[in-house]
Amino acid sequence: GEDVEQSLFLSVREGDSSVINCTYTDSSSTYLYWYKQEPGAGLQLLTYIFSNMDMKQDQRLTVLLNKKDKHLSLRIADTQTGDSAIYFCAESPNPYYGGATNKLIFGTGTLLAVQP
Amino acid sequence: DTAVSQTPKYLVTQMGNDKSIKCEQNLGHDTMYWYKQDSKKFLKIMFSYNNKELIINETVPNRFSPKSPDKAHLNLHINSLELGDSAVYFCASSQPGHYNEQFFGPGTRLTVL
Numbered sequence: 001g002e003d004v005e006q007s008l009f010l011s012v013r014e015g016d017s018s019v020i021n022c023t024y025t026d027s028s029s030t031y032l033y034w035y036k037q038e039p040g041a042g043l044q045l046l047t048y049i050f051s052n053m054d055m056k057q058d059q060r061l062t063v064l065l066n067k068k069d070k071h072l073s074l075r076i077a078d079t080q081t082g083d084s085a086i087y088f089c090a091e092s093p094n095p096y097y098g099g100a101t102n103k104l105i106f107g108t109g110t111l112l113a114v115q116p
Numbered sequence: 117d118t119a120v121s122q123t124p125k126y127l128v129t130q131m132g133n134d135k136s137i138k139c140e141q142n143l144g145h146d147t148m149y150w151y152k153q154d155s156k157k158f159l160k161i162m163f164s165y166n167n168k169e170l171i172i173n174e175t176v177p178n179r180f181s182p183k184s185p186d187k188a189h190l191n192l193h194i195n196s197l198e199l200g201d202s203a204v205y206f207c208a209s210s211q212p213g214h215y216n217e218q219f220f221g222p223g224t225r226l227t228v229l
Contacts, residue, residue: 042222043159043206043218044220045217102210102212105161106158106159108156
């Protein structure tokens with residue numbers, strides 16, 4: 001199937017770290033992504049990880065990938081109120097690199113609420 | 117200098133009507149997509165086009181007909197609108213050969229009464 005699962009809601013205090021988890025389904029996915037959706041807006045790519053990597057760090061963001069368990073996580077360090085949004089993980093289950101059939105299969109989304 | 121734009125932003129209409137949503141990208145990308153986001157925020161691909169050619173059609177009812185007059189535009193026409201069509205529709209574009217970063221438009225909120 002094509003179910004990508006995420007927990008629905010996460011609440012943290014400003015300054016704490018946030019960890020958002022995702023379980024994906026297709027081991028052929030070449031890239032895995034984290035997108036952010038602010039209220040009333042479209043999606044914005046935050047970061048991505050290539051499937052042969054275990055970890056990727058990009059400023060306050062750390063992505064961990066466990067291919068054996070098909071588990072992806074996003075850690076946001078020093079979470080700010082501006083980080084409040086819905087976070088979607090996504091997989092691209094077509095192994096053709098950069099192909100036009102690279103649809104994204106999105107997770108169910110995690111609403112991150114940051115308390116001041 | 118908006119990268120991916122959609123019109124209209126809001127669309128309220130009656131059941132049974134026919135409506136269109138337009139999408140334009142000025143990024144020079146070859147591939148464009150339509151996604152549907154339902155009331156529970158679940159996002160699902162509907163169509164993708166590459167250089168005006170239909171690539172993906174994800175078992176969408178044939179009341180939905182995408183049209184790509186050129187590679188910078190992908191419009192979505194919906195016939196005989198139903199209550200279940202109420203959703204936010206997002207257009208996106210990407211360039212094959214990259215890591216498939218998809219750039220999303222701001223969305224069109226369709227409400228069918």
